[in-house]
Amino acid sequence: GDLLAAAGDHQGAARLFERAYEQRPTFELAARAHQARRAAGMNDVLTPLERWIERTPGEARAWLMIAEAHERAGRPEAALPAYEKVIALEAGNVIALNNAGWIRNEAGDERALDYARRAIRAAPNAPPVLDTYGWILLTRGDVEGAVTELRKAALGAPDAPDIQYHFAAALVRQGENGEARRVLEAILGDRRDFTSREQAQALLTEL
Numbered sequence: 001g002d003l004l005a006a007a008g009d010h011q012g013a014a015r016l017f018e019r020a021y022e023q024r025p026t027f028e029l030a031a032r033a034h035q036a037r038r039a040a041g042m043n044d045v046l047t048p049l050e051r052w053i054e055r056t057p058g059e060a061r062a063w064l065m066i067a068e069a070h071e072r073a074g075r076p077e078a079a080l081p082a083y084e085k086v087i088a089l090e091a092g093n094v095i096a097l098n099n100a101g102w103i104r105n106e107a108g109d110e111r112a113l114d115y116a117r118r119a120i121r122a123a124p125n126a127p128p129v130l131d132t133y134g135w136i137l138l139t140r141g142d143v144e145g146a147v148t149e150l151r152k153a154a155l156g157a158p159d160a161p162d163i164q165y166h167f168a169a170a171l172v173r174q175g176e177n178g179e180a181r182r183v184l185e186a187i188l189g190d191r192r193d194f195t196s197r198e199q200a201q202a203l204l205t206e207l
Contacts, residue, residue, distance in 0.1 A: 001032065010040035018048060027052055027059055034065060045069060060089040064096060076103045087115075094123045098132050105136045112136050127157035135166050138173065146170045154183070161187040161194040169203060181207050 001016035014036035021029040033048035046069055049062045056062070067082035080103045086096035101115030116133040123129045134149030147170045154167040164187045171180035184204040188197070 001036070005036055005039070010036045011042060014040060014042065021048065021051075025052065025055060027056070027062060030062065031065060034069070038069070058089055060086050060093065063089070064093070067096065067099065071099065071103075076106065079103060092118075092122045094119050094126065094129060097122065098129050101136065102132050105132075105139060113140065125152075125156065127153045127160065127163060130156065131160075131163045131166055134170065138166070138170050143170065143173045147174050147176075161190065161192060161200070162196045165194075165196040165200040165203075168200070172203065172207070177207050 001013045001020065004010070004016065005013035014033050017029055017033035017036055021033060030048040030052035034045055037045040037048065046066055049066050049069075052059060052062050053066070063082050063085045067079045067086065070076070070079035070082060080100060083096040083100040083103070086093050087100065090096070097115050097119035101112045101119060103112075104115060105112035113136055116129075116136045119129045120133050130149050130153035134146045134153055137149060138146035147167075150163075150167040150170045153163050157163045164183050168180040168183040168187075171177070171183065181204065184200055184207075187194070188200055188204060194200075
């Protein structure tokens with residue numbers, strides 16, 4: 001399976017990992033089968049993980065992979081309960097807290113801030129966590145707090161354009177248009193694609 005995956009035959013690798021799983025079920029084999037299915041663009045990429053969850057419902061790692069797969073596929077409504085399952089099993093899981101906070105905030109859920117604060121307590125210097133916390137503060141109207149947190153996130157992740165865009169948006173809300181323009185011009189001039197590119201371009205046009 002490893003050799004096939006290295007050669008680019010991810011579908012063949014998935015079949016072998018699944019045969020190995022049938023002989024000796026482990027989380028590692030379920031995870032590798034899931035990853036191979038995903039790399040091959042196959043349907044039902046979650047099937048190996050779901051089979052493992054049926055055997056071991058308390059496996060936080062499997063729930064986390066399921067949640068992330070749903071989120072990548074644009075299904076936040078399916079990702080959220082899986083992230084919350086992780087949190088129930090591992091109260092301090094930073095990834096689950098951070099991502100659940102983001103999803104809840106996008107849905108206008110007041111509980112988002114609690115998740116973000118718990119993530120910050122667990123990983124106070126992690127740029128993605130600072131980014132989520134700062135963005136939630138901004139959407140809640142705490143512009144000063146948002147700029148403080150997003151500045152730290154932006155300094156910690158200078159090559160993360162979405163984080164830089166969030167920082168620029170907070171700067172605009174604070175009236176710091178000059179600094180915001182510099183941030184936006186830098187990320188837009190890079191030509192890389194990123195999730196918030198259209199919003200960043202629209203914001204720069206307004207300045």
